[in-house]
Amino acid sequence: xxxxxxxxxxxxxxxxxxxxxxxxxxxxxxxxxxxxxxxxxxxxxxxxxxxxxxxxxxxxxxxxxxxxxxxxxxxxxxxxxxxxxxxxxxxxxxxxxxxxxxxxxxxxxxxxxxxxxxxxxxxxxxxxxxxxxxxxxxxxxxxxxxxxxxxxxxxxxxxxxxxxxxxxxxxxxxxxxxxxxxxxxxxxxxxxxxxxxxxxxxxxxxxxxxxxxxxxxxxxxxxxxxxxxxxxxxxxxxxxxxxxxxxxxxxxxxxxxxxxxxxxxxxxxxxxxxxxxxxxxxxxxxxxxxxxxxxxxxxxxxxxxxxxxxxxxxxxxxxxxxxxxxxxxxxxxxxxxxxxxxxxxxxxxxxxxxxxxxxxxxxxxxxxxxxxxxxxxxxxxxxxxxxxxxxxxxxxxxxxxxxxxxxxxxxxxxxxxxxxxxxxxxxxxxxxxxxxxxxxxx
Numbered sequence: 001x002x003x004x005x006x007x008x009x010x011x012x013x014x015x016x017x018x019x020x021x022x023x024x025x026x027x028x029x030x031x032x033x034x035x036x037x038x039x040x041x042x043x044x045x046x047x048x049x050x051x052x053x054x055x056x057x058x059x060x061x062x063x064x065x066x067x068x069x070x071x072x073x074x075x076x077x078x079x080x081x082x083x084x085x086x087x088x089x090x091x092x093x094x095x096x097x098x099x100x101x102x103x104x105x106x107x108x109x110x111x112x113x114x115x116x117x118x119x120x121x122x123x124x125x126x127x128x129x130x131x132x133x134x135x136x137x138x139x140x141x142x143x144x145x146x147x148x149x150x151x152x153x154x155x156x157x158x159x160x161x162x163x164x165x166x167x168x169x170x171x172x173x174x175x176x177x178x179x180x181x182x183x184x185x186x187x188x189x190x191x192x193x194x195x196x197x198x199x200x201x202x203x204x205x206x207x208x209x210x211x212x213x214x215x216x217x218x219x220x221x222x223x224x225x226x227x228x229x230x231x232x233x234x235x236x237x238x239x240x241x242x243x244x245x246x247x248x249x250x251x252x253x254x255x256x257x258x259x260x261x262x263x264x265x266x267x268x269x270x271x272x273x274x275x276x277x278x279x280x281x282x283x284x285x286x287x288x289x290x291x292x293x294x295x296x297x298x299x300x301x302x303x304x305x306x307x308x309x310x311x312x313x314x315x316x317x318x319x320x321x322x323x324x325x326x327x328x329x330x331x332x333x334x335x336x337x338x339x340x341x342x343x344x345x346x347x348x349x350x351x352x353x354x355x356x357x358x359x360x361x362x363x364x365x366x367x368x369x370x371x372x373x374x375x376x377x378x379x380x381x382x383x384x385x386x387x388x389x390x391x392x393x394x395x396x397x398x399x400x401x402x403x404x405x406x407x408x409x410x411x412x413x414x415x416x417x418x419x420x421x422x423x424x425x426x427x428x429x430x431x432x433x434x435x436x437x438x439x440x441x442x
């Protein structure tokens with residue numbers, strides 16, 4: 001009996017070792033095939049990106065972009081859904097073996113920014129935005145994200161028979177926000193069931209980072225990007241002649257006091273050893289003549305936080321500081337938070353992040369895998385991560401050797417990315433999908 005027991009133990013260990021070696025060999029083989037397939041599609045990805053860059057479309061209006069994406073996914077034999085969250089596209093690739101479901105997401109919308117001439121594929125598109133004619137430009141890399149994910153769909157389709165599960169390719173509109181009065185973006189994608197039928201087990205995404213050198217990937221577990229709430233503050237006072245301010249309840253002076261007092265929230269109420277935060281007033285309007293004190297002043301601004309607890313604290317203190325400051329001046333305050341936009345914290349599931357770090361390290365090399373500090377910018381990828389474990393990483397797009405302090409930033413007219421980074425992006429998302437499916441499908 002004892003001999004039989006030891007024999008079973010030895011057999012179990014042997015089978016485990018054989019299975020482990022076989023799995024490692026299969027992983028290396030798949031990774032090599034991903035790299036080869038990426039090399040073949042890389043130039044087409046650049047062509048797609050340049051086309052999207054020359055023909056940008058604002059949120060909820062990505063009609064041309066989504067048509068090109070959908071037509072190409074159909075040509076790969078994927079099951080394709082269109083009109084998701086207005087102009088979104090979802091492609092479903094079912095692997096040759098049963099297993100979990102992983103989603104990969106790219107955003108498609110551009111920004112109301114006029115691009116200067118210079119690039120041969122620079123945008124000359126103009127449109128009406130908030131009642132004004134503006135230029136339209138891909139100044140946040142969404143053209144690259146879309147093209148990269150089309151490349152990933154190509155690569156994984158070529159490996160379909162060996163995939164252990166299903167991949168959902170999510171091409172999302174309106175990440176930068178829907179038009180006023182409309183729903184859109186990731187929140188609407190989730191609402192319309194993008195993470196269901198089949199149910200998604202994990203989701204991955206990436207974003208171009210123009211201050212990070214090509215070949216590098218940056219990541220952060222837990223709070224990687226901030227929650228955002230925009231806000232409007234209206235100070236209601238009492239107008240008067242500018243020469244007789246004692247007859248007024250001056251909303252301009254009160255607004256100035258409000259702005260100063262708001263700065264104490266971050267410096268005196270937030271534990272900065274844990275997370276950063278931001279309270280910014282970006283616009284202030286009141287009055288129209290030098291000798292007239294107006295009845296009211298309108299301010300708009302933004303609140304950023306890296307945890308739900310900090311978000312709640314900052315919003316509570318903004319309301320308290322504004323209302324009490326106005327009250328002390330004899331004025332009244334009207335506060336709207338959020339005014340029109342709220343994104344949760346982009347929260348990278350710590351367990352998933354730890355699980356996928358070897359995949360990222362194998363793809364770019366451990367020396368090129370960067371633990372990133374928190375970013376106070378926001379991403380609506382966070383809405384997916386509220387429902388399923390997710391990992392959102394940053395793809396280096398700065399040409400080697402350049403100074404990151406001088407590289408044009410996101411949301412600027414001079415935004416630039418090195419197109420050699422696209423191969424790294426394709427490999428990264430493809431390997432994340434394969435490695436996740438293999439690890440969960442064992």
